[in-house]
Amino acid sequence: MLETVFRTEDVPPADRFDYWREFLSATHAPMELSSEYAGDFRAWQRNLHLGEVTVWPTSFQPLVLHRTPKLIRQSDPEAFHLSLILNGTGTADWGDRRAAYAPYDLHVQDTSRACTIRAVGGGSMLRCVGVEIPRRLLPLPDGLAGRLVGGGLTGRSGFGGLLTGFLLQLARNTGAYGPADGPRLGGVLVDLVGAMFAHVLDAERALAPETRTRTLLMRIRAYIAEHLHDPDLTPAAVAAAHHISRSYLHRLFRAEGVSVATWIRMQRLERARRDLADPRMAAVPVHQIAARWGFTYHSAFTRAFRTAYGTAPSEYRRETLGGAAA
Known part of the structure; x- marks a missing residue:
């Protein structure tokens, strides 16, 4: 621009x-x-x-x-x-x-x-x-x-x-x-x-x-x-908060080429990835970072992270921060 x-x-x-x-x-x-x-x-x-x-x-x-x-x-x-x-x-x-x-x-x-x-x-x-x-x-x-x-x-x-x-x-x-x-x-x-x-x-x-x-x-x-930290953030909860039906919510996101649940998961993974790459959070355990962004189960977070970024969360942190993670 x-x-x-x-x-x-x-x-x-x-x-x-x-x-x-x-x-x-x-x-x-x-x-x-x-x-x-x-x-x-x-x-x-x-x-x-x-x-x-x-x-x-x-x-x-x-x-x-x-x-x-x-x-x-x-x-x-x-x-x-x-x-x-x-x-x-x-x-x-x-x-x-x-x-x-x-x-x-x-x-x-x-x-x-x-x-x-x-x-x-x-x-x-x-x-x-x-x-x-x-x-x-x-x-x-x-x-x-x-x-x-x-x-x-x-x-x-x-x-x-x-x-x-x-x-x-x-x-x-x-x-x-x-x-x-x-x-x-x-x-x-x-x-x-x-x-x-x-x-x-x-x-x-x-x-x-x-x-x-x-x-x-x-x-x-x-x-x-604003609500990514809430593990109860679901498409149903989002629809209810905006006084629309779940089917209409899904239609809105379908036009964007992604489902509501996928969008929520993508945003949570991206916030977690940023935290894992932040030297100020090097001492925070990976499972706490996962929980901070609404992932209830650490194993599910690890699988989703590996699928999205091609590496496990701990490996990503180690590769990104180097000596700072230690």
Whole structure:
């Protein structure tokens, strides 16, 4: 995927705040900026271009941003900005409403609406992961999603938790993706944001059937990942947790080319393999690692591991860690 990086440290201290302001105005909707740290402003941002969607992990010193009616008339990309707050706090003021934000809250802004945002670092740099999505891409009726501007959305659970996990994973590691993966990842992100908006607005019926199916599958996979340690994690338990029939659950995974039970076993084996290759867990017995990931019987774990990776768990650990295992 296409990725660009911006750092204020690339220019002299006296020029850094203007440099940041020009960068934001060129890559996002134009804004007026002010900061008590303008004399030597510190900031960096990565822009990950996922087709028409942009994700931007960023860190910056406290500042105030104004999106004024004049600036809207000058340039409006007609997009939603979502910011996942990771460190620091802030407020946003739209004139008729005001919202406060803390870590793992989601701030929603419409570039067509005037707003004043005050970002406070609490003595340190602010960190967040932002998303910019053209409004026309969201799978919701025009104007419906705008009701969430200034609303309280959490990134800790539900669809917000799924979105948080996706954004943090994307921000941590882009090296695994090629240029053709950008638009596909952007499509996944649009589905997640659209599903989160529809859920909060109680408007799931407004989503296209294929969007509902894709987001349900993402929720199921996230649920499985969170419960791999539970030996009672079965297809029946997964179906019950999502209020769907077992036959429908199997149809969802059949379209992916793998059964539900196989998917669960693959995920458990992969987590166990990572632990066996981790020097920090070299002193943990193999059977405890197996039990940690939901394998009740050590012999069954050993057979499954050998089938998947061509070697026994103890041999894999010894070959991977060498002297560290001893």
